[in-house]
Amino acid sequence: MKRFFFLVAMLAAFSIAGFAQKATDFSGTWSLDIPKSQLDARMRVDGITMTVAQTDKDLKVTTETKRPAPPADAAPGPNGQTSGRMRNFGGGGDGTVAYSLDGKENVVEVDGPNGKMPIKYTGAIEGGKANLSSTRTFVGQMGEATITTKDVWTLSDGGKTLTDVRETISPRGTSSSTLVFVKK
Numbered sequence: 001m002k003r004f005f006f007l008v009a010m011l012a013a014f015s016i017a018g019f020a021q022k023a024t025d026f027s028g029t030w031s032l033d034i035p036k037s038q039l040d041a042r043m044r045v046d047g048i049t050m051t052v053a054q055t056d057k058d059l060k061v062t063t064e065t066k067r068p069a070p071p072a073d074a075a076p077g078p079n080g081q082t083s084g085r086m087r088n089f090g091g092g093g094d095g096t097v098a099y100s101l102d103g104k105e106n107v108v109e110v111d112g113p114n115g116k117m118p119i120k121y122t123g124a125i126e127g128g129k130a131n132l133s134s135t136r137t138f139v140g141q142m143g144e145a146t147i148t149t150k151d152v153w154t155l156s157d158g159g160k161t162l163t164d165v166r167e168t169i170s171p172r173g174t175s176s177s178t179l180v181f182v183k184k
Contacts, residue, residue, distance in 0.1 A: 023101075023125045026153055027054045030162050040168070040175040050181060059123055059130065062096040099123030099132050114139055121171055129154050145171045155158035159183070 032048040039045070047066040052059065099121050100106050106121045119136045130153035137146045147170040154163050164179040 024111060024128045024130070024155060025054055025159075026052045026059065026130055026155065026162060028162075029184040031184055033180045033182050036180040038178040040177045042175060043177055048179070048181075049184075056101070058101055059099045059125075059132070061099070064095050065094050065106055097121060097134075101125055108162075112138055142171065147171075 028050065028051075030050045032045070032050075034045075034047070044067065045065055046068050049064045051062040053062075054060075069125045092119050098106055101123055103122060103124050104171065108121065109116045109118050112115075117136055118136045119134055121134050122133070123130065123132045125131070130151070132151040132153065135146065137144060138146075142152075144168060145167065149169075150167045152165045154165075155161065156163065160183045162181040162183070164177075166177045166179060168175045168177075
């Protein structure tokens with residue numbers, strides 16, 4: 001009987017210790033390792049630097065993207081860009097995006113070619129993975145369109161490598177990329 005109570009007490013102690021473990025921390029400055037990444041053909045970048053600041057409540061991601069120069073003969077699009085591709089990483093462009101880690105939506109309005117565009121961000125860290133998503137709906141030349149980006153982040157190599165498995169769903173179809181970042 002004493003063994004039974006001892007085992008129950010030990011099991012309870014290990015369970016409490018398991019719940020008390022801190023979530024995986026993705027904080028740091030990360031640089032895209034292009035040769036190790038598998039980029040979608042539409043993702044034309046020369047480099048991405050991502051700075052992540054994480055607390056118990058949120059994950060803030062600041063990105064800076066280096067893009068190749070457009071061809072000299074490229075015609076400007078309706079918003080002055082020389083290409084139809086979106087000028088952003090992870091939805092929202094270069095700058096800072098905040099994900100609430102309690103699963104609640106964070107809605108941010110950004111200026112788009114047709115006025116203000118709301119972007120909905122959600123995030124959670126579960127099982128050592130960061131599950132992040134952004135959804136934007138806007139009116140374009142073909143009518144209303146929705147683009148959803150889902151990112152799953154994992155750490156490896158003792159926290160020195162961040163892998164982002166990304167799926168983007170848009171009117172053009174679904175595309176997938178695997179972005180591998182190394183800690184600076």
